[in-house]
Amino acid sequence: MKILHVDDSKAMRMIVQRTVKMAGFSDLTFVEAENGRHGLEVLEAEKPDVILSDWNMPEMNGLEFLKKIREANNPITFGFITSESNPETRQEALDAGASFVITKPFTPEAFEQQLTPVFAQLS
């Protein structure tokens, strides 16, 4: 299973990937991008199975990134990992085509809860 992880913070990319492994998902390959624009390039090159994306990024934010993906009719499973914690933002994410939103600070259990059904469906 290949995951494209998009976040402008290298520190947060490390924390997320570490936490995903702590959640029990060990057999994963991560590819990374620093913002939505870079994410589109990596998506094309790497053909991941799932995208995990931050919301607030320079050049192209996570919402714009998701909308570009859906405009291209790509149904790839997309989840946000974001500090944007209010209900309106969550609904905006879901309306745009995200499957889930995990808010920071997060726990391994939050990833386990959201990713278990995703990976089961993709298997």
Added chain:
Amino acid sequence: MFDRLMVEELVADVMSTMLQLDLHPTSATQQPANTELYLAHIAIEGHWQSDCYVFCPSQLAKRIAASMFQSEPNQLEPNEITDAMGELANILGGNLKGVLPGENHLSLPTVQTIGSDDLLDAKPDESDVSFECYQLPLTVRFRHPVECSPCPQ
């Protein structure tokens, strides 16, 4: 809308949940004299406007970054410390924004280093919430949210 207890709980939650760092609220607000500080800032904009600052001595910023990168403090590059402090401000700002009604968004975080002697006191519309971590002070300063009038289109 933001109060000390909420900020204390939020910061403690972030630090313990994500970084496994133990910190304690303290009434002492002074940063050590003649010390380099890392100062991170993020703005909340939209229907409500506010600012959130996080600052601490470089020594503690390195510890925070080391925890994020699972590295040793003395092995970090300056941009990694900046990254870590910016992300800390991002998480705190995002959670503070979450309690505000209406449509609001976060700026991108900015991080700078300043001398502690150049740090200004909190303004009347700002509050400091201070903590101790590794016997070093970490302060979260927030500007009390202001409802914009008129709201930006």
